[in-house]
Amino acid sequence: MIVSVKEFPNVRLVNHPLIRQKLTLCRSKQTTNQTFRLLLNEITALMVYELASDYPTRRVEIETPLQKTTGDELATDVILVPILRAGLGMTHEVMQLIPRARVGHLGLYRDETTLLPIKYYSKLPPNLADSEVIVIDPMLATGGSLSAAVTLLKKAGARRIKLLCLVAAPEGIRRMLNDHPEIPVFTAAIDEKLNPRGFILPGLGDAGDRLFGTA
Numbered sequence: 001m002i003v004s005v006k007e008f009p010n011v012r013l014v015n016h017p018l019i020r021q022k023l024t025l026c027r028s029k030q031t032t033n034q035t036f037r038l039l040l041n042e043i044t045a046l047m048v049y050e051l052a053s054d055y056p057t058r059r060v061e062i063e064t065p066l067q068k069t070t071g072d073e074l075a076t077d078v079i080l081v082p083i084l085r086a087g088l089g090m091t092h093e094v095m096q097l098i099p100r101a102r103v104g105h106l107g108l109y110r111d112e113t114t115l116l117p118i119k120y121y122s123k124l125p126p127n128l129a130d131s132e133v134i135v136i137d138p139m140l141a142t143g144g145s146l147s148a149a150v151t152l153l154k155k156a157g158a159r160r161i162k163l164l165c166l167v168a169a170p171e172g173i174r175r176m177l178n179d180h181p182e183i184p185v186f187t188a189a190i191d192e193k194l195n196p197r198g199f200i201l202p203g204l205g206d207a208g209d210r211l212f213g214t215a
């Protein structure tokens with residue numbers, strides 16, 4: 001179920017008992033890297049189900065073993081843009097559900113002192129302008145990375161963009177609301193705040209580290 005949040009009109013809070021339970025396990029420091037990856041996949045599937053609910057479809061003719069009939073197929077191209085590294089942890093699952101999706105990669109890391117995003121890689125597929133674009137990053141902290149990613153994608157022609165996050169801080173949501181108010185932010189949780197080092201509280205730590213065991 002999608003819940004609106006009065007204070008943040010750009011947020012689409014995906015609220016479901018299964019997601020809340022899995023996210024709770026993701027947050028626990030006792031959860032292993034392997035289990036964290038599995039849980040993130042499961043949550044991603046549940047969230048994409050909601051995110052894609054307004055995607056257009058067209059009628060197609062098919063033949064069952066018994067007779068001809070009509071069915072539906074997606075009538076739009078979909079481009080996924082994971083923000084390296086942590087966005088990779090959700091991307092495979094989205095591709096399982098939308099197999100024809102193409103993937104553009106954006107490498108951004110946050111400078112630990114300034115907290116500003118530094119771009120180190122960009123490889124985007126063509127036809128951004130005519131595609132539904134899903135920007136994927138489990139963590140929305142200051143919002144610097146996702147705001148820069150959306151600015152870059154708009155410059156490259158993207159017109160229909162949605163963000164897929166796992167946990168969002170109020171500071172980052174406000175930043176997105178200010179910089180890109182029309183872009184919906186799908187998240188499973190709105191956390192309390194950032195700590196002085198720009199980490200989300202209570203959060204779940206560094207998603208990239210937990211996915212890839214680099215902590």
Ligand code: PRP
Pocket residue numbers: 083084085086087108109110111115117137138139140141142143144145146172198206207208209
């Ligand atoms: C983390 C996270 C986001 C970003 C969020 O990545 O995955 O991309 O920080 O912070 P922001 O909203 O303040 O920009 P990080 O820079 O740690 O890189 P990593 O994914 O390679 O670990």
